[in-house]
Amino acid sequence: MVSIAELMITCMAREIADGDMVLQGLYSPMPMIACLLAKNFHAPNMVYFNTADTIDPEPDFVPFSTAGPKLEERAVAYIPLSDVFDLAQRKKIDLIFLGAAQIDRYGNTNLSVIGDYKKPKVRLPGGAATAHLCAIIPTIIWIPNHNRRVFVEKLDFITGQGYLKGGQERKIKGLDGGPKKVITNLCVLNFDEETKKMRIESIHPGVELKEVIENTGFDLIIPENLKVTKLPTERELKFIEKIDPHKVRNIEFTKR
Amino acid sequence: MVSIAELMITCMAREIADGDMVLQGLYSPMPMIACLLAKNFHAPNMVYFNTADTIDPEPDFVPFSTAGPKLEERAVAYIPLSDVFDLAQRKKIDLIFLGAAQIDRYGNTNLSVIGDYKKPKVRLPGGAATAHLCAIIPTIIWIPNHNRRVFVEKLDFITGQGYLKGGQERKIKGLDGGPKKVITNLCVLNFDEETKKMRIESIHPGVELKEVIENTGFDLIIPENLKVTKLPTERELKFIEKIDPHKVRNIEFTKR
C-alpha cells in the first residue's frame, strides 16, 4: 500500500535530474525526502542544498524540522543559504520546491494573506524564498490539499510569480525560470507551452478526473490521453521507510 | 643606540590609543611591529588586524612578509580583509598605516605613477587599500626616505586623498577620516587645523631643522617651540629586539 505522501515524494524526486543543483526549504518534509530519494536512486550527482545550511548530508533518518540538526550529519560542507541564493541569482540552481496557500491557473502563488493585504482576513506565514526565487529559477510547487480554497480563479496577493497573466508575459517581463510542475495529493499538473495555463499531466491511481475538476476553482486543460501517475517502486518505498522511520512524511496530512 | 627604524616604530605605536581598531597592510614591516609594540605596552585593548587575515596574533617573532604565516600564530580568529574593509566603511576602524611614493603639503599621496598616467615614466605598485580607505578613515602615513622626490609641490597623480586643496575642502566634499600624522626618518609631521598645511610636530634627535627643510619640496609650517621626538624606552627597545630578531624592521632602509 502506497501512501499519498510516498506517491507525492516519488513524483517530486522524479523531477530531479542527475547533476541538478536542488534546494529544499523550511517546513518542506516531502521535498527533503524526495531529495534524499533522488540522490540515492536516479540522481547520484545531484547537489542537495537545504535549510540546515549543508550540502549532501547523509542522515540515518530525517528530522521533523527540515532545518534540524539531523540534516547536518555526514554533510560535505556547510553553506549559508545566502550563498545558495547567490548561486540562484547566477542561474546556477536548477530547482527549488515551494508551497502555496493559493494558486491560480498560471501558477502564481499566494503565501501572504487571505483578503485585503492591509487588513487581512488571514495573515499567512509569508513566502520565505518564494518572491525572490520564483522570478529567476525553475520551481516545483507541491500542494498536499488540492481543493477549491487553494486552486482559485483569482489570488488575493501574488507572493510567487508564476506565468503572471499567461502567454508570453513572463518572458516579456524578463523573468527567468518559472513553475515546471504542480504536484498535489490528487494529480501532477504542468503548464501548456503556449497559453501557460495549467494542464493535467497525470492523475494519481484511484483518483477520478471528476474529483480533480471539482476540487479546482478554474478550468484545467485536460489532455487527450490522460496518464496515471507512476507508482514508486518497491525499492523506493523501502528507502523511504528506512530514511523516515518516524513518518515525518505524513505531517502535512495528519496532526502530530 | 636607537636605530631610525626603532624610532619610527615607536612613533607609529604612540599614535595607537588603547581600544583602537587598527589595520596593518601588506609590505608594512614597521607598522606591523608598531602594532605589536602598542598592544604589548600602552594599548592592550587595541584590536590588531593585518594582511594575514588574523586578529590579535601573538607570533614569537615577526615575518618578513607582513601577510606571512607567522602572523597567524596564536591569533584569536581569522577575518578576511574584506570584512575589515566593511568595518572601515562603517567607520569602525580607527587607524590604518599607509605608505607613499609622493606626498604633497596637504597629505595627498601618490602610489600609482611618476609622470603621465597613460604614459608613465615609472609605473609604481599601486595604492592597495589607499584610494578607498583614505576617503573614510583616519590614516598615518609613514615615509622612510624623507626627500624632495617624495615631498613634492605637486603630485603626478592622487592615489590617496589627503586634505585635497586644503582648508575645508575635504569636509565639503563629504570625506571622513583623513591623514593625522606623517612619520618620516627625519621628523613627525601633522596638519594645521585651519589651512590643513603640513606642520612639523617634532624633529628626531640628531636631525637639524635645516635638514628637514632642505629635504622637503614645499614650505612646512614650523611651530614656535619645536619639539624633539621622544625616544623609545629601554623596555620598548627590548621588546622590539625580542619580537624582531631577524631585523625585519630595517628592510625599508637596507637591502636584504
Next chain:
Amino acid sequence: MDLKEAIGRFVQNGDTVAIGGCGRNRSPMALIREVIRQNKRDLHIVGREKGMDFDMLIGANCVRKVSFAMVSLEEFGLAMNFRRKIEKREVEVDEHACYSIISALRAAKMGIPFLPIGGMFESDVLKVNKNMKEINCPFTGQHLVAVKAIKPDVALIHAHGADRYGNIITVGPPFEDVLMAQAAERTIVTVEEILSSEEIRKNPYLTTIPYIYVTALVHKPEGAWPTSCDVFYDSDDEHIKLYAQATKTEEGFKEYLDKYCFEKEE
C-alpha cells in the same frame, strides 16, 4: 554577565533587533524570554524564517514592526500571535523574501545604504514593500531591485562555545547568525560552553564570530530551548506543540507566558 544585565544594558525600547536561528533551530530563546520579562517595547524585529521566538515577542507586546520572510510554527500551525496582531493591525508589516532580508543585513554589514538584487520582479511583495525600489545598473542598464539596508541596533544569538572575551565558535549551520553579528551595532550571545582562551588561540580557524563583534556574552546552557542546538540537543517538539495549542487564544498565551517565561528562573 547574566541574562538580566545583558538585556537590561544592551536592548533599549524602540531598538531594531535581529534574531538568530532558523525555524525551531538555535533561536536565542533565553534572551527572548528575558526581553519579555524586562517588558521591552516598540522593538523592530528582524529575521529570515522565524517561529516561536518572533511569535512570543509579538504576543508579549514587545514589537512595533516585523521584518520577515516567513513566520510559522511549521507542522504545529500558524504563529497565532503574529497572525492576530497583524490582522488587528497592531504590528507593522515589513514583508520580505529570504534573500531580501539577507541583502538588507548584508548592506548593513558592509556599511552601505542599499544592495541591488536580481529577483522579486512582478511579486506583490515588491509592490507593497517601500524598502525595495526598482533601479537600473549604471553600467549595463540591467533591471534590478534595490533593497534598503536594515541596521540592527542589537543582534541576539545563541551559539555553542566562546572564550571569555567573546570569540564565538559555532559548529552548526551559520544561518544569519554571523551576518547579524557583523551587521548589528551591538551583539548579545548566549553559549552552551565557555572555553579557555588557549583553546581559541590554538585553532583560530574555528572562531566564527570574533570578539570584535560581540558586546555581551552570557554562559547559558540550553539557552536555545525549546529550539534545537545542533550537537547539544534537538528541538523540544512536545513543548512547541504545547505552545502552539496554548496560543490559539490570547488567554492561553498569557497562561503560557506566566508559566514558562515570567515564573521561569534563568
Next chain:
Amino acid sequence: MDLKEAIGRFVQNGDTVAIGGCGRNRSPMALIREVIRQNKRDLHIVGREKGMDFDMLIGANCVRKVSFAMVSLEEFGLAMNFRRKIEKREVEVDEHACYSIISALRAAKMGIPFLPIGGMFESDVLKVNKNMKEINCPFTGQHLVAVKAIKPDVALIHAHGADRYGNIITVGPPFEDVLMAQAAERTIVTVEEILSSEEIRKNPYLTTIPYIYVTALVHKPEGAWPTSCDVFYDSDDEHIKLYAQATKTEEGFKEYLDKYCFEKEE
C-alpha cells in the same frame, strides 16, 4: 587530474583569470607556471595585492589586461615586468583599491552587475577607472561609488587539503581565495594533501570551498612555491630575491623562465 590537463582544458586564451593568495603567500605558482608553459594569451588577470605571480604572467606575454590594487615584490623592489609592460603600454591597466577589487568579485559572486561602495571619492583612481561610477542611493540619496562586477572565467587557487571530489580545506587566511572560487565560472585548485571523503564528512565545518565551486583538483605538494603555504612552508625569500634580480632586464627574465618554468618538470 594533472596540471597540464587542468590548465589545458579549463583556461582559454582571452579568459578573465582570478588568482588567489596575497603578496608572496599561497599564490598558485605551479598553475601559473603551467599557464606560461602552455603559452596562454590575452588573459585578463585579477587580484588584490599581488607579486611574482602577476609579474611572471605579464612578463611571459600571457596578459592583455590587469585588474589590481597593488603589484610589488615588497622589499625586493618593483615588479619589473609589470612596470615595463605598462610603461610600454603593452598591458591594459585597470587600477583599483583593495576594496573595489573585492567588491567587483563580490558582485560576480552574488550574480549582480555592480556593487555600491562608500569610499574612493576624490581619488584619481576613481577618475581614471571606467569601471567605477558615482551614483546616489535611491532611498537616502547618499553619494556612493558603483563598482562594476568582474566575473572571472576561471579562478586559480592553492590550498591545503581536499577530498577527491574537491571539497577544499584551507586552514590559513582566506585572502580572496574563497570569494574567487565562488565568483568564477570555473575553479582550478592545487592542494598539498588529498584527504579521504570520510575525513571531510566527519567535520563538514572545516570545508571552506565546497566541491560545487571546484572544476578541477590537482594534487600538487609545494604548489605554492616559492610563495608560502601557511603551516606547510614559508616563502622562499632567497628565490624571490633571485627572481627580483633576474627581472631587472628582459633577458634576465627570459633566462629565469627557461630555468625555473620551461625546464621545470612538475
